Amino acid sequence: MDIQHIEASHQQFMTKMKQEDPGFFKKLGEGQEPSFFVLSCCDSRTCPSTITGMPLGTMFTHRNIANQVVEEDDGLRASLHFALDVLKVKYILIIGHTNCGGILAASTGVRHEAMNNWLDHVKESIDSFDKTNLSPTLEDLERHNVKQQIIDLKNHPVYKKVGRGIPVVGMLFHLESGELEWINDN
Numbered sequence: 001m002d003i004q005h006i007e008a009s010h011q012q013f014m015t016k017m018k019q020e021d022p023g024f025f026k027k028l029g030e031g032q033e034p035s036f037f038v039l040s041c042c043d044s045r046t047c048p049s050t051i052t053g054m055p056l057g058t059m060f061t062h063r064n065i066a067n068q069v070v071e072e073d074d075g076l077r078a079s080l081h082f083a084l085d086v087l088k089v090k091y092i093l094i095i096g097h098t099n100c101g102g103i104l105a106a107s108t109g110v111r112h113e114a115m116n117n118w119l120d121h122v123k124e125s126i127d128s129f130d131k132t133n134l135s136p137t138l139e140d141l142e143r144h145n146v147k148q149q150i151i152d153l154k155n156h157p158v159y160k161k162v163g164r165g166i167p168v169v170g171m172l173f174h175l176e177s178g179e180l181e182w183i184n185d186n
Ligand SMILES: [Zn+2]
Pocket: 041, 042, 043, 065, 066, 067, 097, 099, 100, 101, 102, 103
């Protein structure tokens, strides 16, 4: 694909939305009232609105490699605070996925100077998997990572301060089947 594909695709998108609802973009321009704050991976196959079929205006989204909650991450802190305190979202969703390159890299010890700090966060998360009874598959680690990030999100100072105890829900998107597996933190 090249850049011209975006132009053509965007024209189709505008036409479709206007056909479905002539006032769609006017309403979009008037403001947002999303019910969900979403933390998901950067992976190009896992766009949260697309995989859930949710319309624009419903998901306030922060993305990073392997959907990590990192307390020192200013970007996450600001977007989480804005979502909780200003937009008053009702739910937090943490969406991981199968065949996650970030989890694979951290679990196989990939090192790269530009990524080491981030991969260390991912490694810390997957290292908390209990390996006493079995050696985990990549999918076990991806599922565990979502569980760990639910815990970390609930312990994030912003959630503790302005989170109102709203639900933090985990999900694992199965690329190979399209299924969305719901995950809780226990
Ligand atoms: Zn990923």
